[in-house]
Structure formats: structure tokens, C-alpha cells
Amino acid sequence: MATITQSELTNQAELGELSQPVIRVEDVHKYYDLGENRVHALRGASVEIAGGEFVAIMGASGSGKSTFMNLLGCLDKPSSGRYLLEGTDVSQLDKKALAAIRNRKLGFVFQGFNLLARTTALENVELPTLYARLPKEERQQRAKEALELVGLGERMEHFPSQLSGGQQQRVAIARALVNRPSILLADEPTGNLDSRTSVEIMQIFQTLNESGLTIVLVTHEPDIARFAKRTIVFRDGKIRRDEPVKDRPRAAEMLKTMPTVEED
């Protein structure tokens, strides 16, 4: 299982403890014009996320949570309002600058893992460092470290097709961490996994968060949201609830009580 001892992340922990929030969203609206209809996906959302937080975003489909996540991930721009990432207003940046932010400041984990087929785990993890134009030795060094961080040091040369779902998701997490981002964004990371593997992934998230990484997670499963420190609930394009999680379970403890499915 994953053993997380990442010293680099403490840097981000220190960064996170600064008074400035890592994410600051001010009255953000997003609408799409579909022919004559204007669809309002977000109708004024404001939120601040400090460094070192672990936030779960919840809501039914169509509630605006995915749109919000895309904005946080700099994949989309708000129609109005401001989004400050580490103090920089990213709503004004061009596509190239946004790509650089996605590359260096954000790490993405998706529901469907989205690994490149017929490409080894190591090469998959290396990919973001290629776009960061790091020298070759450093690329490989970082990719190896990231894979060891998620407990896959033994399977670096495996192809995605040779890995279980949980292992694939851990490769994806390693890929998200390889450029040492300040924020990890996860969109339904456990959606394709069974319940024990889901908890295993949440254990990794909790450990990463404890070492200082800011994590924002989108999920519609309340059981998964419980592992975060704070939940934000969207409905009809607005934030309806924003509260800290009470009785937060420890994923590592919970795993001990769960029946062990045969590990591959």
C-alpha cells in the first residue's frame, strides 16, 4: 500500500499556511449560448480555499459543480467574475498561459484515469514534465519519485492494460503530482472503482493532504466526500452549503476493518 513520505510537499505546506488563499473565486458566472437559449451553469459562486485544505464539491448533475471544477482547473474561463489562483487573476490569461498554469500549478485526476494506452506507467507519469520542458534526467527522476510516492515503484514498466483500476488511478495521481503542483483537482476519482479501492485512493489523498497539498475533489458520493475536511454543495449554479466535515473518518483505519479483496 502507499507509503507517503514526500519532503517536497512540505514546501507547499509552508506556502499554504500563508494568509493569502490559494483559490479565491469572486462572484463567478458562467453561461453558454445555445442558439436562442442562454444556459446559466453558474449564477454567482464565491469561495475561498486556503492552502492545505481538502475540499469535496458535491451536487447533482446539472448543479454546476463540473463547470465550477473546469473553471478551477483553468480549462474554461468565467463569463463574469474573478478567479485568483495564488493571487493571480487567471480569468484574464490567454490559452498559452493557462496551459502553463495547468502544467505547473495544477494536477488533474479524472474518473476514467485517462492514461495513454500502450505507454508504460513511467512514461505516462513523465508526460507533464515533457510539456514543462524539463531536462531528461530530471524528468525520469521525478516520474520515478512520484510513482514510488503512490506505492507503484515496482510497476513502472507496466502498461495500463496490465494494471488494476486502483493501480491505474494511482498512476494518474502520480502523473498529477509529478510537476509538484500546489493544487490537486480530482473529478470523481473513485467513480470507476469498487468501495475498498475507493477508500485506498482516499487514503492516498488524505496522506498527500497531510503533507500540505491542497486538494479539491468532485464527487456525488457522500461516503467519499466524508474523507475531505470541508464540503461545498452546489445546486442550480449556486453554492447552497459550505461546511466543515464532522466525524471525518481516517481512510487508513477504515481499510483495516474492510474485507480484503484479492490484491493483484
Add this chain to the structure above:
Amino acid sequence: MDLLSILRIAIRALSRNKMRSALTMLGIIIGVGAVIAMVGVGQGASKQVQDQISAMGSNMLFVSSGTVNRGGLRLGWGQTKTLVYDDMKAIVQQAPAVKEAAPGSQTTSQVVFGADNWFTNIQGTEPQYFDIRSWPLQEGVSFTESDVNSAADVAVIGATVQQNLFGAEDPVGQTVRISNLPFKVVGVLTAKGQSAAMGQDQDDVIFVPITTLQKKLTGEPWLRYIVVSAVSKDATYAAQEEITSILRDRHRIRSGQDDDFMVRNLADVAQLADQSSRVMTMLLASIAGVSLIVGGIGIMNIMLVSVTERTREIGVRMAIGATEEDVQHQFLIEAVVLSLMGGAAGIFFGIGSSLIISKLLGWAVLVSPLAIVAAVIFSAGVGVFFGFYPARKAARLDPIEALRFE
């Protein structure tokens, strides 16, 4: 992203669909191969023409008697009676660019040997004629200067005449009758084939001393033509000018009056023939080029399919920090790798088919390095041109849509 990494990614992406990549490449292979083979055939033909022209005597000039304008009636070339033997002597003596010259006159006649007869061209000249035209004998000897002086009844026959009158028999020493006069055959010329410029059979001819022709066959004291060889290939134009001025002077042509003779430079003929074979090469190459374009369209087609198939991959790459340029370069390089690999294979295919064409059809085929370099550059260009649109399409994808793509 550095070029090496992009190249590695491109080659991996292509090797994922080996069959598809190979088939796509086939279009370029055939295109490039066809261009190289066709240019090879064209240039081979061009060289053949050049060789034939230099076989005619590469430094040769041809002076023929001119037209007559008598009271408005204009007759064709070769009708004036002003070109004479002394003109030839003057050309050799006075023109420094001229090496040798030989007089010529001609008639046509029925030639009889035994029971066979043949209608052919009778040319009268001097022994140096064969030298000027670089036309060696395959058998026997040429008539000599003393034969010319004595107007001897001797003849040198062309290969076509030999075949038609003698067949397998040895003609040297035999006697043929030209206009009922007996001539002794002293030599047989090597076959020269069709003339490159006019396409007529140059071997269908009998040569006799100029004096014999003038006195015994035609009764014309003037010359129809003079063949001249210049001291070098570059001197042919100088020789042309010198001959013109000497003859105008000798024929007392005042300035402003037309020449009563014509000087033709074979370098001009060579240039003309060269030009026409160049046009043929271009034509063949452009037809082959069309297949290269068709191959390019194949690449575009497959790249478009590939972009659609890999929409999710493109979305992921963008999400983890690939810029539009990164994505565009990736697909562009993939198309270029595809076409360059096709181009490389096409070179071998082109050289191979050139060799087969030259073996099978007996054509001269000349594979030029220039055509190979051009083919490589052109195939890379095809990759860029036809890869651009699919790559642009990939780069323009919205990452959110791409990630959602099933």
C-alpha cells in the same frame, strides 16, 4: 517539448497502427517512386538525344546554298548556284574557328547490283567528310584524295544500302551500277541510325568523290552544301559568324541584302532537342507528382481519423499542460514522419523500378541525385501541407469537450 520527444511519441503513435500506417505510406511510396522513375526515364531519354547529336558531329556546322528571289519568285533552300568549291577552300583558310570543311552535292538514283536494285541518295564529297561527321567505316576504306582528283568511280556505301543490295554478301570490291555507270565499292560505313533532329535514315546513302558526282552524275559545278567542323564546341558560334562574313564577302552581298546561303549550327539543333526532352521530363514528372498529391490526401485522411480517435488523449494532454502548439506539432510531426518514411521507401522503389524499366525496355534511365533530394523535400512538404489541417483541428479542440469524448 523537444523535437526528440515529439519524434518518439510520433513513431510510437504510428507503430500502434502498423497496417494503417504502412498503407498510408504506400501512397507516398508510389508517388515518390513514380517521380524518381519518371524523371529517370526522362533524363535518360534526354541523354540519349544528346549522345545522338554529338554522334552527328558535335562541333558541326552545315552551310547550304540559299534561296533565289528572281522577280518575286522565291524558291526553296539549295536552289542558288553561288556556293562553290572555292568557298569551302576560303572557309578553311580564312576562318580561325574552323578546323575542317568538306564540300557536298547530291542526287538520287537507282542503284543496281546483280539482280537487286535500290533507290537511294547519292552524295558527293571528300574523304574528310567522314571525319567531320565522326562516322567511321565498318569495312574497307574511304575513297582518297587522289580518287577525288581523278574523279574515280569508287563508292562508300551506307549500312542500309549494304543490307538491301548485298544482304550477307561482302560488298567491298564489288561493282554497283549508279545511273548505269559502274562504281567499285571500297568501303561500308557503320550504321548511324535515324537522325535525332529529323528522324530520317542516315544510312540510306552512297558516297562518291565530289568530282565524280559533279562531272559524271549531275553535271552541276556548284555545291549544295558544305559541312564544317569548328575547333571546339564553344567555337561553333564564332565559326558561324566567320563563315557568314567570308561568304557574304565572296558572294558580294551588300549590307542590307539577304544571304544567298544558310549556316546552321548543330548546337542549336542540340539545344532544341534538349528542350523538347526537358519538356517530356517535366510532363512525366508532373503526372507522377499527381500520385504524390493523392498520397498526401491519404495522409490527411488518416490523420483526421487519428485525431478523432485520439480526442480523449488530446484532452488529457491539454489538461496536463500541453499548449495548442504542442498538440499541433505532435500531429504535424506524425504526418511528416509518415510521409518522410514513405519518401525514403519511395526512393528505393523508384530506383528499383528505374532499373527494371531500363532492363526490360532497354531504355536509358538516369537516376539523378537531384531528383532524390527533390523527392525527399517534396514528401516532407506533402506531410506538412496535408498534416496541417488535421493538426490544426486537434490543436483547436476544446479540452473540456475532448475529455468528455467517448
